[in-house]
Amino acid sequence: MNPTEYFAASRLLIVAGKGGVGKTVVTAALARAASLVGRSALVIEVEGKSGLPRMFGRTDPEERGLGYDEQVLRRGGADGSADVVARTITPDQALIEYLEDHGLSRITKRLVSTGALDVVATAAPGIRDILVLGKVKQLQRTGAADVLVLDTPAAGHAISFLRSAKGLLDAVKVGPINTQARDVLDLLEDHERCQVLLVTLPEETPVNELVETAFSLEDQVGVGLGPAVVNGLYEEYDGLDADPAVAAAEAGASLRPGEAVALAEAASFRRHRIALQHEQLDRLGERLPLPQVRLPFLFEAEIGPEEVDVLAHAVLAGVERLDAGVELGVGT
Amino acid sequence: MTLDSLVRDRRIIVCGGSGGVGKTTTAAVLAMRAAEGGRRAVVVTIDPAKRLADALGLGDLTNEASRVEGPWPGELWAMMLDTKSTFDDLVAKHAADDDQLQRILGNRFYKNISGALSGTQEYMAMEKLYELAEETDFELIVVDTPPTRNALDFLDAPARLSRFLDHRLYKLLTASNRGVLRAVNMATQTFIRTVARVVGADVIDDAVAFFQAFDGMEEGFKRRADRVAQRLRDSDTAFVLVASPRRDTIAEAEFFAEKLIEGGIDVDALVVNRMHPRFAEGLAEATRERADSLGGTDIGSLYRNLADFQLVASREEENLAGLAERVAPAPLVRVPFLRSDVHDLDGLRQIEAELF
Numbered sequence: 001m002n003p004t005e006y007f008a009a010s011r012l013l014i015v016a017g018k019g020g021v022g023k024t025v026v027t028a029a030l031a032r033a034a035s036l037v038g039r040s041a042l043v044i045e046v047e048g049k050s051g052l053p054r055m056f057g058r059t060d061p062e063e064r065g066l067g068y069d070e071q072v073l074r075r076g077g078a079d080g081s082a083d084v085v086a087r088t089i090t091p092d093q094a095l096i097e098y099l100e101d102h103g104l105s106r107i108t109k110r111l112v113s114t115g116a117l118d119v120v121a122t123a124a125p126g127i128r129d130i131l132v133l134g135k136v137k138q139l140q141r142t143g144a145a146d147v148l149v150l151d152t153p154a155a156g157h158a159i160s161f162l163r164s165a166k167g168l169l170d171a172v173k174v175g176p177i178n179t180q181a182r183d184v185l186d187l188l189e190d191h192e193r194c195q196v197l198l199v200t201l202p203e204e205t206p207v208n209e210l211v212e213t214a215f216s217l218e219d220q221v222g223v224g225l226g227p228a229v230v231n232g233l234y235e236e237y238d239g240l241d242a243d244p245a246v247a248a249a250e251a252g253a254s255l256r257p258g259e260a261v262a263l264a265e266a267a268s269f270r271r272h273r274i275a276l277q278h279e280q281l282d283r284l285g286e287r288l289p290l291p292q293v294r295l296p297f298l299f300e301a302e303i304g305p306e307e308v309d310v311l312a313h314a315v316l317a318g319v320e321r322l323d324a325g326v327e328l329g330v331g332t
Numbered sequence: 333m334t335l336d337s338l339v340r341d342r343r344i345i346v347c348g349g350s351g352g353v354g355k356t357t358t359a360a361v362l363a364m365r366a367a368e369g370g371r372r373a374v375v376v377t378i379d380p381a382k383r384l385a386d387a388l389g390l391g392d393l394t395n396e397a398s399r400v401e402g403p404w405p406g407e408l409w410a411m412m413l414d415t416k417s418t419f420d421d422l423v424a425k426h427a428a429d430d431d432q433l434q435r436i437l438g439n440r441f442y443k444n445i446s447g448a449l450s451g452t453q454e455y456m457a458m459e460k461l462y463e464l465a466e467e468t469d470f471e472l473i474v475v476d477t478p479p480t481r482n483a484l485d486f487l488d489a490p491a492r493l494s495r496f497l498d499h500r501l502y503k504l505l506t507a508s509n510r511g512v513l514r515a516v517n518m519a520t521q522t523f524i525r526t527v528a529r530v531v532g533a534d535v536i537d538d539a540v541a542f543f544q545a546f547d548g549m550e551e552g553f554k555r556r557a558d559r560v561a562q563r564l565r566d567s568d569t570a571f572v573l574v575a576s577p578r579r580d581t582i583a584e585a586e587f588f589a590e591k592l593i594e595g596g597i598d599v600d601a602l603v604v605n606r607m608h609p610r611f612a613e614g615l616a617e618a619t620r621e622r623a624d625s626l627g628g629t630d631i632g633s634l635y636r637n638l639a640d641f642q643l644v645a646s647r648e649e650e651n652l653a654g655l656a657e658r659v660a661p662a663p664l665v666r667v668p669f670l671r672s673d674v675h676d677l678d679g680l681r682q683i684e685a686e687l688f
Contacts, residue, residue, distance in 0.1 A: 020352020239630030
């Protein structure tokens with residue numbers, strides 16, 4: 001599938017996955033991939049604390065965090081790339097804005113300062129999530145960018161986060177929150193405008209969790225699932241099963257003392273990991289009929305602009321392999 | 333101090349850290365180690381960790397401790413935290429009579445508390461820990477915490493919940509039914525009506541009914557929460573920070589450690605899982621140059637591969653240095669990337685061999 005179409009057809013990409021799978025890195029890579037094909041990207045982060053600016057090389061203390069206002073992470077250039085911008089949406093901020101928009105600004109301060117929001121949020125669970133999603137929906141509707149990439153909360157709440165709209169429709173039968181929930185649900189269920197991308201690692205437990213999450217999301221929320229993103233794959237090198245001494249002799253090179261052992265052990269480790277990752281990729285493919293976008297493991301442990309570009313190109317290559325004619329989804 | 337001395341001497345070990353770093357498995361191994369040392373140990377996990385249950389040879393983990401059979405002189409028990417039933421037990425403990433208990437358990441707002449109120453899971457983990465410490469004769473209780481970014485979320489959770497239950501809104505809601513304060517509460521009534529307009533009146537009614545049913549219990553809850561918080565700071569409670577060597581999880585662990593220290597809690601050990609092995613000393617750059625000069629040959633590939641691992645190993649050590657310094661003199665224990673996932677006791681023993 002042509003990436004230019006992909007990043008236009010799905011205006012909101014929701015990135016979800018358990019902690020430790022590299023969700024934020026994948027979010028950065030998706031946004032950058034969109035910008036590389038000329039689509040402006042807005043990254044939305046919901047926890048008020050993010051390593052995103054750093055990944056785009058913003059190391060000034062003032063630029064390191066994300067705020068409620070949009071911040072440019074990477075300007076587009078003469079090469080036809082578009083801007084990547086980012087912002088945070090937290091429930092408290094979204095609530096204040098929501099109340100102000102609904103002519104209720106006089107109770108806003110009190111609701112927040114007395115902590116009554118906690119009471120309300122407990123009375124109607126999911127209300128924090130719906131406020132955030134409602135704001136996302138508004139940004140999507142007003143065309144804040146060509147593509148919106150939403151990094152979901154880390155603590156494994158993707159399902160409850162995305163289920164909040166349905167849950168609230170049951171709990172709150174009338175009023176503006178009900179309307180809000182209905183609007184959000186419309187967006188989530190619109191497979192043209194919205195896709196959920198689940199991120200995993202090529203390891204047993206993360207793969208199991210991804211499969212479970214995929215089926216729960218489709219059953220309980222009715223969202224459209226995009227390709228499964230498998231992060232952290234070791235790149236495969238030819239020649240790793242060669243004996244170091246023999247291989248050195250063949251190339252006319254000489255090994256330093258102890259080097260043969262180190263080379264052989266390192267090669268054996270990588271071969272073993274690669275065999276395991278094949279096993280997991282196959283298992284994922286069997287259990288979940290979704291196309292896969294595969295991203296390389298980066299040995300450079302700190303993710304900076306160069307690394308984001310490497311991953312963004314891997315995203316583009318993955319998107320190009322997607323079959324445009326096939327509706328993405330577990331059920332199809 | 334070593335991990336072994338913690339497992340041998342302490343009563344409680346709390347494992348904390350961000351998600352996906354191997355907290356649950358680490359907690360299980362610590363408890364198993366204690367059993368091997370002859371103690372009666374229980375591990376309390378938060379995740380519905382099916383894989384851990386399998387590894388321990390248990391069909392399922394429940395809110396009741398199950399005994400794990402194994403060739404050790406002590407005892408190993410495992411259980412999973414069930415937030416809802418722990419909360420139910422806590423309410424039952426404090427309720428004046430069965431009528432009050434039933435009114436609370438049946439309230440919709442109450443049912444939401446266990447699922448929706450932030451911090452409840454953290455509080456219940458700490459509550460369960462306290463209950464096990466006070467009411468059972470387990471010699472070691474190991475608990476893994478919910479994957480919270482902020483250590484204060486669970487350190488504060490008991491206090492936060494008791495503040496919530498003792499909420500001013502609650503006071504206003506109940507007071508507004510008492511004649512004397514009716515006039516004072518005109519403003520509150522308006523406020524509540526406005527909130528009700530936004531979220532719906534029945535939602536507010538549920539909340540009011542809950543706070544009315546809860547009337548009289550908040551003191552007991554608060555005292556209990558204070559004791560739980562105190563227990564976490566006792567000298568026989570140890571805190572083990574679990575991390576992985578990736579830049580972002582290290583940053584979270586540093587933040588976590590800082591908050592713990594601010595909260596008056598020492599980190600007693602740092603466990604870093606998933607470390608890449610270091611196959612050779614020396615600089616990755618030199619190996620990479622050699623690989624490039626031999627490009628296109630098998631030996632070139634072998635060098636390139638070695639350079640990758642030298643690079644990642646040195647980056648990981650750099651990432652760790654600051655964190656290790658921050659928690660010093662707590663020991664830093666490195667656990668290498670395992671060749672496969674943990675499926676059984678042998679898998680746990682492999683980790684044990686790395687930890688101790």
